[in-house]
Amino acid sequence: MTSVADVSEVNLVDETRVSPVVRRSKVDRAYRAVATLSGSIVFVVMALIGGFLLYRGIDALRISGWGFITESQWAPDMGGAFGIAAVLPYTISIALVALFLAVPISVATALFITEYAPRRLRRFLTATIDLLAAVPSLIYGLWGLFYLQPRLITLSKWLADNLGFIPFFEVNEDFGTSLGVFPSSTFVAGVIVSLMVIPICTSVMREVFGQAPPGEREGAMALGGTRWGVVRDVVLPFGRGGIIGGSMLGLGRALGETIAVTLIISPSFDAKWSIVEQGSNSIAALIALKFSESTETGISALMAAGLALFVITLIVNTAASSVVNRSRSGSATEI
Amino acid sequence: MALTLRRRRNVTEAVADEKIRIRSVESIDVTVMIGSAIASFALSQLLYETFLPLSGALGYVVVWYVLFLAVSWIAVRELRGNVRAKDHLARVVVWSGASMAIVPLILIVLYVVGKGYHALRPQFFAEDQRYVGALSDATEGGGAHAIIGTIQQVGIASLIAVPLGITTAVYLNEVKGRLAKPLRTVVDAMSAVPSIVAGLFIYAAWILALGNQQTGLAGSLALSVLFLPTVTRTAEVVLRLVPGGLREASLALGGTEWRTTSRVVLPTSRSGLVTAVILGVARVIGETAPLILTVGGAFIMNWNPLSGKQDSLPFFVFRLIRFPQESQIARAWTGALVLMILVLVLFVVARAIGGRGPDHIGRFKKWRLQRKGLA
């Protein structure tokens, strides 16, 4: 059945390097081709997204010119001026408020999961964080609008009353500081968005913290370090890339968040410093709200706004993933 | 032999007698915590009532929390010194930070259930909004048209995105071609495309440029733009967990690359892949923004995703919640409840499947083995 092969010829002197020739079968070549093709579809789709938004938005950009960046009003359909000078700062400030709250909580949660929690709780918490990420943003928005907002505005009022000297918390005195001026603000929207960002940041940070070298960890413990000592000297320095990258991924998500922001804010086209006062906006919410009532130029203008959002999130996220990937070790699983 | 056995037993007994229990929480810590809680409660009572102009329960809790941190820190420092006090402070902060992330989830679930269950009846799954006016009762009509729409749209999106995503992941992790590195970056970038932009893209490309109408299919195309990178990324992570030794073993047996992937790598990661897909579905099912632009929305049942406007559950909720009438808002909450239940169920199923190892032999596999005479 099997013949004993002749391998007794062992050449002891031949030192030439050999680059092996790999001959693949037809099936394998087809398999590689199909996989490559489906991979290329991703490139094509991304190019198409940018291309089509530009193609549809270019008319509006021609009309507005540089005004698209400097103009804060949005009236393309009436032949009026339009631009993202108000919408963009609002978008960014909502995202920043969200990050300001989400990053510390995410760091704490990720540390809790990797360092503090008992094993069983750890699995439960990981699942809960994943579940938080799966809850639709619509539900966050609804809950924020009906449950959180009425409770949150007391905090807004407190901030305005006590820290009103800071421009962020300043409220126009004409209205007085009745609770009525606080809903639908950047602050409220930012808090809701932060809830959506937390699971994203946490899962990235948890993953990176979990990869902190066990040797160093045990080393720090063996030197008599407290748990906080281990966290401060080993885990946090190791996980810095994860914290930065996770936060930026969260930023990308926060910038593009649509529905929750649309539900919370009352659209404002005058940029202002105050984050607690009524009236805010975001590019995504602008598109969602204006879409159904827009005619040709209006749609084109929205496409241009969408392109701006697309480019911004693209930059933020590419930067973020490069930071995260650099901090991740490429260890493969051994059997 | 007997002697050694007996001695060994003695040893185990001795160990059992004075079994060492390692505790991370010492009783003194608990005492300090309780003491600090009481002390800070008393202090905050005093401060809150007299000095601070804080309002509402929220302000009160904040004051209490800050005081608690301060009091317990001082207590631990007096008892254990500075290093331990810092450790303690970090522990308390981390614990409370983590609970800040969990509490909203519980509140959200409870709130949606509380708001939505009134109008949740069997008809909600059977009727559409055909005979419902703005002033009808919340218990009239239902969201069947929206549920069917969502199922069809997500189903079509999965049919497009899942095979494509898994093949792309195979390219990234098995074929490892020249494009793998840039492709990974682009997939990351694509997963960051804001959902509204995906809708805008399909509107520009599919509806405006190709002259199609707003249909369920347009919605599923927008959803698959969002679904594809999610599936690819999670599937790639799952494939990466398959030990390289298995691939080598398969190749060493003379297996072709295609058979190695299809017979060894994919079956080994099967449960992980299923979990990835279900979690992806759970995420996509709640997407609202792209559907506003693409499906059009409807109040009556449309079974055909290829023509005519369709509704979807999230869009249904989004529209109705903005009505002024109480009954419409109540319907929206019911829709939200159904949506949340769908997500929860998908999530639990995904976790259950994800917990299985690759050597799990399910009912189907058993049947297949028996048919082939291998069991």
Added chain:
Amino acid sequence: MHELVPGATLGGEILINGVDIYRGAIPVTDVRRRIGMVFQKPNPFPAMTVAENVVSGLKLSGMKVTKSERDDLIESCLSKAGLWNEVKNRLGDPGRALSGGQQQRLCIARSLAVSPQVLLMDEPCSALDPTSTRRIEQTISEISESVTIVIVTHNMQQAQRVSDRCAFFLAAENEPGRIIEEGPTKDIFTNPRDSRTEDYVNGRFG
């Protein structure tokens, strides 16, 4: 298999029945089927049962067999690997359910199923306990009747026990590893030509 490791280079030639396998004359899958391989750590396919693992090579390389041929093959390969009596009632269990030594013998049976001419064993016992090692060595001597076995080992007693011919392979710092000396096992151990071989077999280093 070597070319799968990034950064690895190789030199020399490997002839099977006079044909160099790295010159691309034979499709790579055929080469790999003709050379069976057993790895350092047992790696049965986790998604397959014991029986499926044995015949997995047929499936992977696209060979078709009838049902009865397949059943015969399962029994004969498992018997050759000395595993049949232990697992004949557990053929439907997942491959991972066996013990480490059994898993390794399952891997040997799996390699034998595609009827290789050469069986390459990369430290097959280094992850196993002494009892399992003895069992595997028995298997090796039984199957060496029909298959050429190339075994890599760090264990010199094992090399002495199981081999007929022996080659000493040494990698120095900043230098590619190469074969220092080759010959009948007896000669290598009792009468080595190279001083480094002598040092090694006498335990002065390594």
